[in-house]
Amino acid sequence: MVTIGDVARVAGVSRSTASYALSGKRSISAEVRQKVEQAVQNLGYTPNAGAKALATSQTKVLGLLARFLEDEFAPAMLQYILGVTNRAREAGYDTLLLTEEDGASALKRISDSRMVDGFILLNVAENDDRLGILRDAAQPGSLVGLPGDPTGIDVFDLDFVTAGRLMVETLHALGHRELILVSQPEHVLERGGAYVWRLANAAQERAAELGVELHHHFGSSSQPEIGGELVGLLDAHPSATGLLLNNEAAAAALPNVLQSRGLSAPADISVIGRYSDDFARTFSLPYSAIDSAADELGRLAVEHLISRIEGTADAESTVVDLVAPRIDDRGSTAVPPTRH
Known part of the structure; x- marks a missing residue:
């Protein structure tokens, strides 16, 4: 040695x-x-990590709390985990990944043991039972996801309200007047996944303001269910000319669905999704999409958490940073086709 x-x-x-x-x-x-x-x-x-911890009172380890839930698309969660772990590694920190279903208990146990210097929480719910423990913990924390009450904790998330409006405005500007929005499964919303209703509500409100008919549906998070549901939606709304996807599983399934019907985007239907660029490459998705900013959110959460750990952040205030959405144009939007 x-x-x-x-x-x-x-x-x-x-x-x-x-x-x-x-x-x-x-x-x-x-x-x-x-x-x-x-x-x-x-x-x-x-x-030697142990000797370094004794000398600096730091472990150089960040605790990352994430849950792989059956009703959410696991590859999408991995993008957020990689965003955190890659930036932590670059900054000289290891990551302890905690995937226990009882996240509150895991957070308290690891906090009390002083195994980590700080925490980053994913899968943040509207009323998240981990937040009270995090506020009382000796270590600082950052959230990737906006809860109902962010008091006392640094928060980083995509601006889902603006994202919903942007999706509708983009297709409206091209002349679309009837759209379909596919969201995450409804029980994600019931469990506290506020990002689902933030985007959906904003899209519906903007559609109403612009005179656009918007059909909103909750989709499954796995195959073959979501593929069959997409087929059913296209059958149910044959005059819709645009498809908005706030559901990664639906985006991954759509190429096969359109191919099976002899359709293509944007010649027959315009498509805008919401997922990361890495996700698009992994599944070879040709659709324009609002970048979910998984890498950027992970980087922001890690960098700000480290500034808390190292005492360079303002101790008197916390941050709520909502990343402005942008559409990565992959050529899947155009003026609506002429219907005969």
Whole structure:
């Protein structure tokens, strides 16, 4: 096992100088620091996490609470997890992923054990039972998802209200006057998935303002159910010229559904989804979509949490940062087809 003594020997400096060069606790010349860093790279040295925690009162670990729920599309959740873990790794932090169904109990247990320096919560519900425990925890926390009461916690989320309006406005500007909106399963909403109703309500309100007929339906989160439901919706609303998808499973299923009916986008129907660019590449989706901003939200949550941990954030205030939606244009929207 490589030790700090080995690093010092190869770099030609004392053990304490090597330690200071790595910790940054004292001013070290650029030349010496470069020698130490080169020795670390050559030897493959990794600082002892336990010793570092004792010295800094930090574990350099972030707790990430996420749940893989049967009624939500797992690949979409993975995009958010990767957004957090990738940025944490870049910042020198490991991630402890907690997927227990009883998230409140897991959060309290890990907080009391001091195993992590801070927490990031996904699957945030309107009235989330983890928030009271997080507010009382010794460690700071960040949320990816807007709860009903964000008091005292930093929050990062997509602006789903603006997203819903933008979807409708984009197709209305092209001349569409009848649209279908497919949301997540209804029990996601009942469980507290407020992002579902925030987008749907905003879309319905904007449609009414613009004189657009909007048919709103809750879709399943898995195949083959969602494929059959999309077929049924297209049959039920044959004069609809636009399809809005706030349901990743529906977006993934749509190419096969349209192909089976001899339809294409945008020649026969315009489509706007809501999912990440990585998600679109994974499923080869050719549809324009509002980027769910999974990477950006993960980055913001991690960076702000680390600033809390390291004492550089304003301790007197918290942040609610709603990322403005943008449409990644993949060519699936156009003026509506002429119907005979």
